[in-house]
Amino acid sequence: MDLFEKIKALRIERKLSQKEMADFLGISQAAYAKIERPVDRDTKKISIEYGKIIAKALGISFNELFEIENFENSDFEKLKLENEHLK
DSSP states (O other): OOOHHHHHHHHHTTTHHHHHHHHHHTSSSHHHHHSOSSSSSSOOOOOOHHHHHHHHHHHHHHHHHHHHHOHHHHHHHHHHHHHHHHO
16 A cells, blocks of 8 residues: 555544535645645655654654654664664
8 A cells, every 4th residue: 555545544534524625725636636636646755744743643653654653772873873874
């Protein structure tokens, strides 16, 4: 499931209308509908600001919406050390 399908599925699961999501974002319902079904998914992007608002409206974190892993400091240190070996 891609990001746009995920947003739509979560919206429906939470019983929110496209109009309610659009109002939350301060855009028209038609503009919001394009987020859920973009014409060209390869070039369609969601701004960080809209991403934050969409996540909040859906009751999830930004990281969860965009499937961003939270690294522990120890994980970050391991990645730094691995990167040093590549130089």
